[in-house]
Amino acid sequence: MSDAQINRLTGGAIDRSQSLKFSFDGKTYTGHPGDTLASALLANGVRLMGRSFKYHRPRGVLSAGSEEPNALVELRSGARQEPNTRATTAELFDGLEAQSQNRFPSLKFDLMAINDRFSNFLTAGFYYKTFMWPAAFWEKLYEPVIRKAAGLGSLSLEEDPDVYDKGFLHCDLLIIGSGPAGLAAALTAGRAGARVILADEDFALGGRLNAERFALGDQSGAEWAAQVRAELGSLPNARILTRTTVLGAFDHGIYSAVERVSDHLPVPPEGKPRQILWRIYTKRSLLCAGAIERPIAFENNDRPGIMLAGAMRAYANRWAVTPAQRVAVFTNNDDGHRSAQDLLAKGVEVAAVIDTRTDAPRLADCDVLAGAQVINSKGRLGLTSIRVRLADGSERRIDCGALGVSGGWNPNVHLTCHQRGRPQWDASFSAFVPGADGPKGLGVAGAANGDFSTAAALRTGHAQAAVLLGELGLKAPEIALPQAEDAQVNLSPFWHVKHGKGRAWLDQQNDVTVKDVTLAHQENFRSVEHLKRYTTLGMATDQGKTSNVGGLAIMAELAGKSIPEVGTTIFRPPYTPVALGAFGGRARGKNFHPVRETPSHKWAVEQGAVFVETGNWLRAQWFLRAGESHWRESVDREVLAVRSSVGVCDVTTLGKIDIQGSDAATFLNRVYANAFAKLAVGKTRYGLMLREDGIAMDDGTTARLSEHHFVMTTTTANAVGVYQHLEFVRQCLFPDLDVQLISTTEAWAQYAVAGPNSRALLQKIVDPEFDISNEGFEFMACREITICGGLRARLFRISFSGELAFEIAVPTRYGDALIRRIMEAGAEFGVTPYGTEALGVMRIEKGHAAGNELNGTTTALNLGMGRMVSKKKDSIGSTLSEREGLNTPDALMLVGLKPLDSAAPITAGAHLMSKGTPKDAAHDQGYVTSAAYSPILNSSIGLALLKRGGERMGETLTLTTPLTGADVDVEVVAPQFVDPKGDRLRA
């Protein structure tokens, strides 16, 4: 173990009283609370942290924040292993494990670095040119090889053991970023009594205040930030979200944000989320996201140790770390000199400040090389020296282990562009600032708006908050802002050093060089969006936060345009990468969607039911009995029991819609294709509902409980859709009708009691004053009754099975008791619970159309119910069902099928061919919609849609399934296999 934090300086916001052990590539190091992985590695003298995407060049940390392109690691191990984690934002914890990525076999000796030797072949767009031929090789050979060679971290391929929450927040003002501008704004809004949310991606509030030496009044920046945090924390109207990145600005004041609740812990506490994805609804928002420094491109500017100058001083000031004991600074602006000053103040040797400006100021007490440029660097796995061309043209080698580079700062405009706003160019400091076309209600303050000094940030944060609060009718109090530095930006634009033939890196994450941009321009990929796609500049996890403007500047130079004329690519959410788990939230695995249980569910579980999901419902598919080894045994038994004695099935899942009003009958008459206006009270009728275009929509029965009160049943699958349709009809088509609708699907537990003994069974349950004999309660009757000594219930004499059958409904809370009572009362008849499979077999035996037949393409005619579409009235779909194309002589008609060999199977989905014709689509006669084994007929049977089906009874056809090659000869029969005259159900 190496305990030598050789590059740790004095001071810093770290807790030296505690040491944290962590490992990187298997080697153990120590750091302190307050460290990030990047700062702790630098403290331990580790500059090499990764290999680049394409060329596998050794890379170190470039930044000190979420904009980091290089220092990406695999964090943690096992199922929690997370690729592409930025070492600059990963908070150190005891036991942290990190692995470098994209190298083999090791970070220091990476065989794939051979790619670097072939860089002439691997330039922008190389795969578009190189791997064109033969075309088939792309998917099978080229792409897999390229993917293996390139790419970043790897996935664990295990299920994520962590949980993620989603949540919703509401506020008057959302402040994004807690630097001096954000804190001043939050203080203003908090004291004004506004509901304010202050979000920052860091765990500490303060932003750059934590990274600078500036005083705010008589306090340090960090002290002032802590003081503001304490005040905000005491306000009930303010909410502070740290470790929270605002990811995107969406419509109507909605922002998304991810809070990393437990990422700084080894493992989240039991039941607690790793992250929360917040949706924030806010009336106004203020972007105080600061600015991101940009590098200057020069030959070999990507060696570990070369980093942004502002990051270098952030490491020194906040984390008490220097990347090396001897450093240099390369800058085109005054801010670079601050880094030199701060490192000097920490006792680090600053070899020189190389300033591109000939009139460079002498701000730091070190060698300042005015009008000089860094033209190259050396050091295989880390910087050892830089080569500088001085103003007089002479060159000098400067030995140093780190170089801070500052090309100026880019305001962090991203969120202002999420709704296609375009940033504006500000020539005074050569950077884009937010345009006036940002999201409605979003203000910008501080460095994000180009107000770079601390004093300007405080001032504009307060002022912008006051403006936004004023729009909400809130008066902002005056607040005493502390005295702070107010330096002007002093910068001379300088994008890249024009020297040498080597590669100067623009986008280190995607290995895009100045030459690549030149090549793109040369090959006419000149639109900024084309430039991005052709070179990959600005793609991947960092989205070009440190590289985009540099690329644009070079494109502008080449095209002879100004940078704003070149323009920027579109900014899109999320601002930083988000774990997919956060988008999924808790809706995964068995919680992917809610589960609906029937009233008999608990009982069915006790009975060994095997369940099937129908929509969200869990329905008993069949009830497994001891000794049954195949589902068919269970289903056959259930069917035979119903047909010979009595069975019971939970049919609660069928949609129930309560329809009331003095025009309810008229309404139904318009909704259903068949007549309903004259349905007698106490009667139920089968109804077929058409879509406006004449296609069958749904079917079911509707019972008339009283003159103005109906209960409609729908299929399980269409319960919601039919209800929506009815509401549309009621509200939009016929608002003049007096009709009221409400779903009562789950208010009533409903059971089908079917079979020759069903009446005898129910007579034991239904209270004796209700006559349910065939005379007293004939087929299709319905009635509100009482059972078991007074419980209100509804009884319908309807049959799906084709047997004498009833459906009985009670308030759902009694459903469990009722099924148990039915089983008890039916014991003498051998009452048998049956599931959806037996239900399906019996409806196929009976020739009833169901979802397989009402498949969105079939008409009433196809289903053999053409004559049900009443022409004595108008109803929805009636007219369009008369379309010529739907009424051709060879229209499909519902028929039954029986195999000539009763042992042969009929397969749903199989197609019907005439005997002796080719088996192809041109000769297709129709297809099987439903198939089952009928234990009554001891044969496979099917329902099919067959051309001219009604005229082809007795014809032999061949059933063909090209997928399996099976051919079965079948006879066309009427779809009613059992009791075609319906004697049983009228018994």
Add this chain to the structure above:
Amino acid sequence: MHDLTPITALGGTAPRIDSFDGLEIRECPDWALASVAARLGRGEALVAAAQAGFGLDLPQVGKSAASGALTAFWTGPEQWFIEAPFASHEDLAAQLVSALGQTASVTEQSDGWVRFDLEGSGCHRVLERLCNADVERMAGGDVTRTRLEHLGCFLICRASGAHFSVLGPRSAAGSLHHALVTMAVSAL
């Protein structure tokens, strides 16, 4: 008197109660519920009949109102749900029909819904991870329709910040309960 024993939406013979630090989640089966929708053009007559019959002022959008044992909350244009203690009002729908006559269509809804009450200081922290209703701003008596665990629910604020009722589809009671309890563990 019939002899069928009811079970709760969660399948128990007694209501489920889950306690957390700062929150209790209770299954509340002891409430009868009925929907009331004005017949065409009879909205004012319905309001008058409710006032005359029960002293109940049918509330405006997003609100509830109580009178005696009855509480009404708005569910749609000229539509309300009325809740009352189950023990005394198992036949709530019938009682409403007799009082409101032809002014409204009344439908029994008691067992169409499951009601969970959240009571305690932790209400906000749990609900903000479940639904997009602005629960902090809900005053006692405020009602909103919102989505929890993908389910359309009514959220009723009984006491600001301290007591909320979630009415969700009864068949999905298990999923809804799971979501409530999971978020209580998560947020508290």
